Amino acid sequence: METRQLKLFCAVAEEGSMSGAARKLHIAQPQISRQIAQLEQELGVQLFRRGNKGILLTEAGESLCLQAQQLLSSIDQTALYVRSLGSGIRGNVRIGSLYSTVPYAMPYIKAYHEAYPQVELYIRLGSPQELISDLNKGELSAVFLRSSSHDSVGLHERVLGEDELKLIVTPQSDPMPGVDPIPIEKLENIPMCLLRSDDLWAYHEALIKECQRCGFSPRIVCQCFDTPMAIQLVQAGFGVSFLPASIVETHPHSEISAKAVKGLSVRSCAVLVWNENVYQPSSVERFTSFEPRPGQGRIG
Amino acid sequence: METRQLKLFCAVAEEGSMSGAARKLHIAQPQISRQIAQLEQELGVQLFRRGNKGILLTEAGESLCLQAQQLLSSIDQTALYVRSLGSGIRGNVRIGSLYSTVPYAMPYIKAYHEAYPQVELYIRLGSPQELISDLNKGELSAVFLRSSSHDSVGLHERVLGEDELKLIVTPQSDPMPGVDPIPIEKLENIPMCLLRSDDLWAYHEALIKECQRCGFSPRIVCQCFDTPMAIQLVQAGFGVSFLPASIVETHPHSEISAKAVKGLSVRSCAVLVWNENVYQPSSVERFTSFEPRPGQGRIG
DNA sequence: CTTTTGCTATGCATAATATGCATGGCAACT
DNA sequence: AGTTGCCATGCATATTATGCATAGCAAAAG
Numbered sequence: 001m002e003t004r005q006l007k008l009f010c011a012v013a014e015e016g017s018m019s020g021a022a023r024k025l026h027i028a029q030p031q032i033s034r035q036i037a038q039l040e041q042e043l044g045v046q047l048f049r050r051g052n053k054g055i056l057l058t059e060a061g062e063s064l065c066l067q068a069q070q071l072l073s074s075i076d077q078t079a080l081y082v083r084s085l086g087s088g089i090r091g092n093v094r095i096g097s098l099y100s101t102v103p104y105a106m107p108y109i110k111a112y113h114e115a116y117p118q119v120e121l122y123i124r125l126g127s128p129q130e131l132i133s134d135l136n137k138g139e140l141s142a143v144f145l146r147s148s149s150h151d152s153v154g155l156h157e158r159v160l161g162e163d164e165l166k167l168i169v170t171p172q173s174d175p176m177p178g179v180d181p182i183p184i185e186k187l188e189n190i191p192m193c194l195l196r197s198d199d200l201w202a203y204h205e206a207l208i209k210e211c212q213r214c215g216f217s218p219r220i221v222c223q224c225f226d227t228p229m230a231i232q233l234v235q236a237g238f239g240v241s242f243l244p245a246s247i248v249e250t251h252p253h254s255e256i257s258a259k260a261v262k263g264l265s266v267r268s269c270a271v272l273v274w275n276e277n278v279y280q281p282s283s284v285e286r287f288t289s290f291e292p293r294p295g296q297g298r299i300g
Numbered sequence: 301m302e303t304r305q306l307k308l309f310c311a312v313a314e315e316g317s318m319s320g321a322a323r324k325l326h327i328a329q330p331q332i333s334r335q336i337a338q339l340e341q342e343l344g345v346q347l348f349r350r351g352n353k354g355i356l357l358t359e360a361g362e363s364l365c366l367q368a369q370q371l372l373s374s375i376d377q378t379a380l381y382v383r384s385l386g387s388g389i390r391g392n393v394r395i396g397s398l399y400s401t402v403p404y405a406m407p408y409i410k411a412y413h414e415a416y417p418q419v420e421l422y423i424r425l426g427s428p429q430e431l432i433s434d435l436n437k438g439e440l441s442a443v444f445l446r447s448s449s450h451d452s453v454g455l456h457e458r459v460l461g462e463d464e465l466k467l468i469v470t471p472q473s474d475p476m477p478g479v480d481p482i483p484i485e486k487l488e489n490i491p492m493c494l495l496r497s498d499d500l501w502a503y504h505e506a507l508i509k510e511c512q513r514c515g516f517s518p519r520i521v522c523q524c525f526d527t528p529m530a531i532q533l534v535q536a537g538f539g540v541s542f543l544p545a546s547i548v549e550t551h552p553h554s555e556i557s558a559k560a561v562k563g564l565s566v567r568s569c570a571v572l573v574w575n576e577n578v579y580q581p582s583s584v585e586r587f588t589s590f591e592p593r594p595g596q597g598r599i600g
Numbered sequence: 601c602t603t604t605t606g607c608t609a610t611g612c613a614t615a616a617t618a619t620g621c622a623t624g625g626c627a628a629c630t
Numbered sequence: 631a632g633t634t635g636c637c638a639t640g641c642a643t644a645t646t647a648t649g650c651a652t653a654g655c656a657a658a659a660g
Contacts, residue, residue: 001379002302004647019607028649033609035647043379045386049579050608053657059581060385067378074374078367079301079343085360086345279349281359304618319636328620333638335618350637352627 003075005039006068008032009047013065017054084118091283092120096131096143099227103246104160104270105144111292119283127226128197135275141284146197146244147269154277158288160270165203166245166258168234174259175240181260185214191239193222195230203242203266210264231256244268303375305339306368308332309347313365317354384418391583392420394441396431399527401444403546404460404570408444411592419583427526428497435575441584446497446544447569454577458588460570465503466545466558468534474559475540481560485514491539493522495530503542503566510564531556544568 011021012032022029040047047061057065084090093112097105102125113121126134131143135155147159167187171177175186188211194204211218221239224230230241234256248258274280274288311321312332322329340347347361357365384390393412397405402425413421426434431443435455447459467487471477475486488511494504511518521539524530530541534556548558574580574588 001375002304004302017607029607030609030650031648037609043382043386045382051656053607055608056579058386058579059391059583060382063385064378064382067381071371071374071378074371075301078364078371081367082343082345082360082364085363086343086358091359279356279358283359317636329636330621330638330640331619337638352636354636 001039001042003072005035006072008035009039010065010068010072012036012048012055013057013061016056086282088119088282088286089116090118091281092122093284093287094122094139094141095287096124096126096134096140098128098131098145099125100146100244100247101144101160101270103250106250108144108160108272108290108292112287112290115290116283116286119287132273135273138275138278141280142272142274142288145271145273147271154275155273156276156288157271157273160272161246162267162269163244163246164260165242165266165268166248167261168231168241168243168248168256168258170234170237170255170257172237173234173240174257179259181262183262184210184264185216187211187218187240187261188214188216189219191219191221193224193230193233193239193241194220195227195241195243196223196225203268206264206266207242244270246270301339301342303372305335306372308335309339310365310368310372312336312348312355313357313361316356386582388419388582388584388586389416390418391581392422393584393587394422394439395587396424396426396434396440396443398428398431398445399425400446400544400547401570403550405444406550408460408572408590408592412587412590415590416583416586419587432573435573438575438578441580442572442574442588445571445573447571454575455573456576456588457571457573460572461546462567462569463544463546464560465542465566465568466548467561468531468541468543468548468556468558470534470537470555470557472537473534473540474557479559481562483562484510484564485516487511487518487540487561488514488516489519491519491521493524493530493533493539493541494520495527495541495543496523496525503568506564506566507542544570546570 008021008025011025012018015021015024018032018036019029022032036047043060043064045060046058047064048055049058081090095105095109105123109121109123113119126143128145131140131145132155134140135143144160145157147157167182169175173190175190176182196204207218219239222233224233227243227247230243231247231251231254233239234241235254243258245258248256272288274284280288308321308325311325312318315321315324318332318336319329322332336347343360343364345360346358347364348355349358381390395405395409405423409421409423413419426443428445431440431445432455434440435443444460445457447457467482469475473490475490476482496504507518519539522533524533527543527547530543531547531551531554533539534541535554543558545558548556572588574584580588
């Protein structure tokens with residue numbers, strides 16, 4: 001049973017006549033006769049009762065007609081669905097992000113989702129190491145990272161934005177409330193909770209170096225390994241910290257704020273990273289090459 | 301999308317290799333390449349990622365594989381089902397019967413049902429007129445009747461059995477308990493409930509004629525138009541009746557019994573009647589031409 | 601009662617399609 | 631470097647589908 005035969009058969013059944021179906025399908029009538037006859041022989045069943053005036057479905061034909069219509073419709077839907085998968089408007093994309101890149105990831109993902117609403121999204125946070133590992137294992141399709149968090153081969157990256165690492169304070173821990181930027185000397189004796197991360201290491205070095213140039217060492221009371229913990233520590237009054245400025249914008253209702261430090265400037269890039277060595281469905285390709293419409297801000 | 305392509309595709313997907321599938325299907329490998337390529341072009345989607353060592357399904361291919369298997373299975377099942385309809389092992393048969401032919405209809409239908417358990421059966425009782433009418437309207441596929449109940453053209457009949465019309469009595473109304481056959485003279489003054497029916501009319505005539513030859517008229521106290529009512533009347537003590545002998549066997553727990561009357565012999569045939577002018581599904585053809593295995597009794 | 605009409609079925613030629621064979625290209629393993 | 635196993639391509643062939651002309655048939659029209 002080929003779908004062509006089924007289509008022919010359905011047309012004949014609906015039309016109630018072979019010549020009628022032939023006219024409708026713009027093919028010659030004899031071919032219909034033959035195809036139907038072949039289908040009948042193949043099934044070993046008479047599908048039509050031939051009268052002089054038209055034809056009538058037999059019981060078997062009636063049943064086949066009903067089921068064939070469903071089958072053909074299923075086939076069409078399957079074709080449509082597969083096509084949509086191939087074009088990337090359907091599919092699923094598994095995304096990872098650092099906490100500190102959420103301000104870039106969220107509007108990006110949101111815009112992508114609005115452009116391709118039928119793509120299923122899986123999103124999770126993780127450390128740079130976890131994300132890179134899962135990316136290489138193929139468990140994640142793309143991850144949002146800070147630049148130079150990775151060095152594996154085959155990983156492509158796209159810079160989404162850049163922001164300065166700033167001093168994160170609460171009103172209580174702010175060494176100079178109301179002043180921005182503040183001079184570096186004001187950091188003497190200020191307790192700090194620094195985030196240890198490969199991509200922030202340059203910042204630490206710069207900070208320590210700059211402090212020592214001013215005659216003091218920074219008072220590092222705590223080191224932590226992930227951004228939300230650093231923020232929690234600052235909010236809990238353990239001290240100040242240094243984080244990409246944009247992260248403050250994801251805590252709009254908290255008391256923390258970001259301030260620049262005069263003479264201390266290290267910038268950090270938020271990047272989208274994916275693996276071009278492993279096969280990616282079209283939906284993922286569309287995701288990694290996605291360009292949000294201009295005018296959409298970072299927070300959305 | 302032709303089913304042949306889907307079958308090929310599924311084989312390749314399951315085998316994970318075009319040449320493997322080719323060996324399995326006993327066809328040449330290049331054809332597989334071409335058919336798959338054509339399918340891909342038709343869908344506008346890449347279904348496999350071609351590596352040097354074998355091939356791998358893309359996301360779209362994965363999806364198509366799953367759905368194609370279901371589709372192919374559905375198609376097979378449809379073919380099987382239609383075949384079964386055509387062969388008559390499936391379908392439905394609508395049967396009518398007189399009350400008086402139930403002793404023939406029941407074992408016949410039962411044996412047919414055991415031979416073709418997947419055929420749906422609709423069964424109902426009715427008067428000869430109702431049954432013939434519904435048969436001609438196509439609402440019934442076949443009916444069990446008494447012979448010569450019908451005279452319409454196009455109706456074929458098959459004689460299923462013949463039984464004598466006998467005197468139906470209860471122990472109380474029996475004119476000669478323990479004696480069978482009884483002489484016709486004993487019917488003088490015995491109250492009778494006669495069934496008026498075209499096919500029993502010959503019997504009435506014979507009865508009246510024979511009684512009058514013996515010098516008396518039968519005492520007909522009641523005439524009714526259907527067999528169960530006649531039986532009820534006999535059981536209720538209204539009198540005796542005359543019915544085909546076999547009907548007593550469907551009342552094994554009642555007190556009625558059938559006795560022959562000496563010198564009075566009219567036989568009645570139970571027949572299966574159907575309409576050969578209107579199309580009948582194979583299941584009905586199998587029903588009307590059904591031959592219960594020898595050795596099966598009338599009551600089963 | 602014959603003719604016309606509308607339908608399906610069949611024979612034959614042709615075009616489209618699928619299939620097989622031989623071969624090329626490619627990468628991995630020996 | 632040679633071998634092997636894979637997929638892709640070109641070409642010839644067999645199978646299949648399609649179109650045209652026509653036969654057969656019965657109902658409707660004249």
